[in-house]
Amino acid sequence: MRLALFDGDRLGLVADEKVVDISDLVSAPAEAGPGAAMLMLLGRLDSLKGQIEQRAKSSEPGMSLSEVKLASPLPRPGKILAAPMNYAAHRAEQKASGSVAELGVFLKANSSVIGPGESIQLPYTDRDVDQEGELGIVIGREAKRVSEEEALDYVAGYTCVMDITLKGQELRSTRKSFDTFTPIGPWITTKDEVPNPDDLQLRTWVNSELKQDARTSEMIWGVAKIVAFASSVMTLYPGDVIATGTPAGTCTIKDGDTVACEIEKLGRFEVGVTARDAVPAPRYE
Numbered sequence: 001m002r003l004a005l006f007d008g009d010r011l012g013l014v015a016d017e018k019v020v021d022i023s024d025l026v027s028a029p030a031e032a033g034p035g036a037a038m039l040m041l042l043g044r045l046d047s048l049k050g051q052i053e054q055r056a057k058s059s060e061p062g063m064s065l066s067e068v069k070l071a072s073p074l075p076r077p078g079k080i081l082a083a084p085m086n087y088a089a090h091r092a093e094q095k096a097s098g099s100v101a102e103l104g105v106f107l108k109a110n111s112s113v114i115g116p117g118e119s120i121q122l123p124y125t126d127r128d129v130d131q132e133g134e135l136g137i138v139i140g141r142e143a144k145r146v147s148e149e150e151a152l153d154y155v156a157g158y159t160c161v162m163d164i165t166l167k168g169q170e171l172r173s174t175r176k177s178f179d180t181f182t183p184i185g186p187w188i189t190t191k192d193e194v195p196n197p198d199d200l201q202l203r204t205w206v207n208s209e210l211k212q213d214a215r216t217s218e219m220i221w222g223v224a225k226i227v228a229f230a231s232s233v234m235t236l237y238p239g240d241v242i243a244t245g246t247p248a249g250t251c252t253i254k255d256g257d258t259v260a261c262e263i264e265k266l267g268r269f270e271v272g273v274t275a276r277d278a279v280p281a282p283r284y285e
């Protein structure tokens, strides 16, 4: 199943280039904020699966994907974790000293998410920002100290994540948490459609130029190990997202660029880049 948010905060089931509105399956109070319905749906996926599949088979025509505006499927996840230096080739191009095994995982602010068609806001006129395309793991069940063997039982599905990054010496959580620095989309594909998340083609483009083209089989830590490790540090909850690291080919993005990420079985989405509100980097001493 492909689960989307569209036209503001509507829950959708995507199939065959159509979206069927399934918002009635969960009722989240409006004041719970963006994406609350998706978080509830993910937490109850096992019990609602039958009803959702019934909708997919129903004669309800749905709307064409081109007629709706997709939003990020997870506009305000409980938390966003990310694995640094999880591809040897990216580590080599960055001349980085540590790998994920030495560095562990880091947090990105959950206020940094944008969805398809929105724009990354470059914060500074005098600092570079890079794009990083990554496989995103979406948690489906509360997970605390789970083993690598059982880790995938706690996963709801997968999505495409861009881990946008200010270059420099600050901690990763600072450099990667600016508003708009975590585009997530185009929807969540449930894990039953992704039998092997550790072997998917991942590609990113800046404008029409292919910049990253790798397979997730190149990850140093695979999906199960990342989930097991993360859950050994903190409890994971439905809708939490873990970005699994980026392969080689990251590059600087500029005002007016378009960045696209596509992962096999998960779809493709694009965002813009703007320097409209950029200012010289302030000095805090």
Ligand code: MN
Pocket: 082, 083, 084, 132, 134, 163, 243, 245, 246
């Ligand atoms: Mn990254």
